Structure formats: structure tokens, C-alpha cells
Amino acid sequence: MVFKTVALFAKRKKPLRNCLKTGFRDSLKIFVSGGYGGNGLPKYGGIGGFGGNVSVIAKEGISLEDVFKQNKSLRYVAGNGGNSSANCLRGSPGENVTFEVPVGVSFITELGKKLGELDKENEELVLAKGGTPGHSKNGYLGTEGQAYPVKLDLKLIADxxxxxxxxxxxxxxxxxxxxxxxxxxxxxxxxxxxxxxxxxxxxxxxxxxxxxxxxxxxxxxxxxxxxxxxxxxxxxxxxxxxxxxxxxxxxxxxxxxxxxxxxxxxxxxxxxxxxxxxxxxxxxxxxxxxxxxxxxxxxxxxxxxxxxxxxxxxxxxxxxxxxxxxxxxxxxxxxxxxxxxxxxxxxxxxxxxxxxxxxxxDDESNSDLYQDIRRKMKEKGPKLV
Incomplete structure (x- = not known):
């Protein structure tokens, strides 16, 4: 009976597939959420603040493992826009959230929509836009920001x-x-x-x-x-x-x-x-x-x-x-x-x-030349016969 208990709770070996990933991460799932837009003030025509955005910027020398270590919750939530008030008719904008990712990352929603990719250092991309502020045309009610899970997919860039x-x-x-x-x-x-x-x-x-x-x-x-x-x-x-x-x-x-x-x-x-x-x-x-x-x-x-x-x-x-x-x-x-x-x-x-x-x-030059010829022909218009 004792043997069975020990066997039951014995630590199982990790499958090979998980072991292969040790020390290198080429994909990561996160959750991003833009901030709510602030409400307006009908009495004075006040406008709320825009919700904050969630953005990424590409940097050399970091890995997806670094991204994970810096925020293990993997949640990135921007600040809400401020409401309009009698003392401040224009609500303050929500705080933006920006974090760094490796060069070569693509961003894909759980529905398969590609949001973009960053192939060069210091390129930026907005993953989730903040909500719009409340004003006269929307009943002074701010809207919610974009929010969804996103997969970060790294493809190495090499010659x-x-x-x-x-x-x-x-x-x-x-x-x-x-x-x-x-x-x-x-x-x-x-x-x-x-x-x-x-x-x-x-x-x-x-x-x-x-x-x-x-x-x-x-x-x-x-x-x-x-x-x-x-x-x-x-x-x-x-x-x-x-x-x-x-x-x-x-x-x-x-x-x-x-x-x-x-x-x-x-x-x-x-x-x-x-x-x-x-x-x-x-x-x-x-x-x-x-x-x-x-x-x-x-x-x-x-x-x-x-x-x-x-x-x-x-x-x-x-x-x-x-x-x-x-x-x-x-x-x-x-x-x-x-x-x-x-x-x-x-x-x-x-x-x-x-x-x-x-x-x-050469390909770029030929393409530019072709486009230039098309543009000039279009400017001249059709010949009259």
C-alpha cells in the first residue's frame, strides 16, 4: 500500500517536447487592453479623455523570455481616460502602456488576425487602442478600448x-x-x-x-x-x-x-x-x-x-x-x-x-521605373484619334 502511494505521487518525467523548449522561447501569449474613454459632461459640453493605448517597440538584444520575466502576469492594461468635470471640461487622457519585444516578432489575435510585425529596431506597433471619449455625438459616454489575447510569434531574422x-x-x-x-x-x-x-x-x-x-x-x-x-x-x-x-x-x-x-x-x-x-x-x-x-x-x-x-x-x-x-x-x-x-x-x-x-x-529600380512610366502615361491621358 505504501509502495502504491509513493508510485502514485512520484514525479513524472517531462515529455521530450517540453524539454526541447528549455532556454528558448519563440512564442508567447499575452492579454492586452486599451483603456476606457472618459465620460463627457452634458451640462457644459465637456469632453472626456481618450483611453490609453497598449503598444510595443522592437529592440535588439532581448528575447521573449525577457518579456515573460519582466511581466509574468502577461497582462498589459492601459489607463482609462478621465471624466469631464466642471473644473476641467477636457478629461485627461489615459496612461499609455508600452513594452519592448525582440526584433522579428509577429502579433496575431486568437481569431487569427495579424496585427502586424516588427522587423527593425525601434519600430512600434499599437496592439490595443484606447476607447474614444464621451462627447455630444455619442451621448457623452466614453467607449471601451480594444481588448483581446494576442500571440507573439518570433521568427529569427538572419542573412x-x-x-x-x-x-x-x-x-x-x-x-x-x-x-x-x-x-x-x-x-x-x-x-x-x-x-x-x-x-x-x-x-x-x-x-x-x-x-x-x-x-x-x-x-x-x-x-x-x-x-x-x-x-x-x-x-x-x-x-x-x-x-x-x-x-x-x-x-x-x-x-x-x-x-x-x-x-x-x-x-x-x-x-x-x-x-x-x-x-x-x-x-x-x-x-x-x-x-x-x-x-x-x-x-x-x-x-x-x-x-x-x-x-x-x-x-x-x-x-x-x-x-x-x-x-x-x-x-x-x-x-x-x-x-x-x-x-x-x-x-x-x-x-x-x-x-x-x-x-x-535592380528589382526596386525596375519597379520604380515602371510606376513612373504608368504615372506619366496617366497624366498625358488617352490620345485623341
Missing amino acids: IGLVGFPNAGKSSLLSAISHAKPKVANYPFTTLKPHLGMINFPDHRQISMADLPGLIEGAHSNKGMGHEFLKHVERTKLLLLVVDIHGFQLGPQYPYRNCLETVLLLNKELELYKPELIEKPSLLLINKMDVEDAEEKYNQIKLSLKNLSSISENYEEEIRSEKYLKFRDILPVSIKHSVQDIDLIKGKLRKHLDIIADEEI
Whole structure:
């Protein structure tokens, strides 16, 4: 009987999914409420004060965990507007509430409405507006402010997003080319939370890179780290896929995938999550080229890697896609054992990010030119025949 009581109240182990979140928070639910508008004064035509607003401002160097620690109630309620009185016909405005959040946060109501997102430092957004004051047109009665739960959803902003299955070498790459110190070991899911690193160049150029939790098959449907990983690649400028030349197998319940199948499967997971990701600029690193037979294996597949659509029909439907990444570069490397390869990767990343920046400028210039031509044609009006 004593044994049963002890067993009944024994502390249960936390499920793995909760453990994965330890130390990193990329979403948070809060409640926001604008203040009530103050009542007016009919006798003298007095007007109440506006209710206060709840706003956020983006700041570098803070996390959602910091937001939680600063206000564990997660309630943000602005002040009510003052009522009009004989001594003060204009009621005082309610006190605004403003708090800081990390750069890269989106704000979504429980009904799925997106209130906005903050992508740059010092950008501000009003989450809940205060109520309007009472005056002659509304019967001198102030209205209530907006009030609802809001989800804060953080998507990391980085120049480069590392994509690959567990143990492909992503963490080793980040450690080798930046000051980040991610945990590195020879077993799957070494990376349990995103790591950000900065690549520094002698001319003070900096490039940010995010190493994200390893995908598994079915990540698009929220298996494994699922959406917790995939949403973070959306804001990157360049995708860097890292695969093992000898293929990969997560566990006995999963099929073994050779190198080419691994690339096809990564493409599939990205497409199923968000088809637009396939249009992103991308590079491919074929890692562990220092291992025996690596060169022979690479020579057998290098032509196929340049045109994935041409060979996909040879594989089962579950790893075929409608569209395929078009790699701007394919680099066979040894991340762990070749300093020259690390320098090569750094140079290629910088080169392609510069090309992408130039392309963005050209696109903006062409768009502005097109709009200018349309405006001038509109000003001239139709020709009379």
C-alpha cells in the first residue's frame, strides 16, 4: 500500500517536447487592453479623455523570455481616460502602456488576425487602442478600448538559414566560421534550439547565420520540431542546405536515405510547409568529403544535383516535389577537417549575398521605373484619334 502511494505521487518525467523548449522561447501569449474613454459632461459640453493605448517597440538584444520575466502576469492594461468635470471640461487622457519585444516578432489575435510585425529596431506597433471619449455625438459616454489575447510569434531574422537533417554538420559549420558555440556531437538532435552566429570579415563586414533544429521526415506536418523549425527560415535571405555525402537515417523506424534522396526530401519538406521557400536563393554543401569513397559517390550524383527535376521521377512519390530548389552553388566540403573549405564557404556566402542585394536593388529600380512610366502615361491621358 505504501509502495502504491509513493508510485502514485512520484514525479513524472517531462515529455521530450517540453524539454526541447528549455532556454528558448519563440512564442508567447499575452492579454492586452486599451483603456476606457472618459465620460463627457452634458451640462457644459465637456469632453472626456481618450483611453490609453497598449503598444510595443522592437529592440535588439532581448528575447521573449525577457518579456515573460519582466511581466509574468502577461497582462498589459492601459489607463482609462478621465471624466469631464466642471473644473476641467477636457478629461485627461489615459496612461499609455508600452513594452519592448525582440526584433522579428509577429502579433496575431486568437481569431487569427495579424496585427502586424516588427522587423527593425525601434519600430512600434499599437496592439490595443484606447476607447474614444464621451462627447455630444455619442451621448457623452466614453467607449471601451480594444481588448483581446494576442500571440507573439518570433521568427529569427538572419542573412543565412542552415537547413539539414540532424548530424549533417550544421552546428560544426556555425562553430567553425563564427563566434557561436553550439553544442556539437555525433548523435541526432544535438541542436535543440536555434543558434545565431556572426561571420566577421577583415573589412568589418558581418553576416548573420542561424543554425536551426534538425528536420525529420514529416516536419511540415509538425512532427519532431516541425513548425518550430520551419517558420524560422522564412525571413532569411539565403538558404544553405547541408547534407552528408553518405546519406542519413534518423532511426530504425525511418528508411535510409542516400545523399541525393536527402536533398530531395529536404526540398519536399520545405515545399510542403511553404511553397514560396523553394523560390529563395539557395546553396548546397555536400559535407564529410574527407571520408572514404566520398569522392566516388559525389561524382556519381553531381550532375543530378544541378537539375533535381530531371531525376525526381525515378523516386517514390513521397519525396517528389512540384518545384525544386535551383542551387546557385554546390560545394563538396569537409567542414570538420579542412580550414581551406571553411574559407571557401565564407567567401561563397559573402559573394552570393552581395549578388542577392544587387538583385533586390535592380528589382526596386525596375519597379520604380515602371510606376513612373504608368504615372506619366496617366497624366498625358488617352490620345485623341
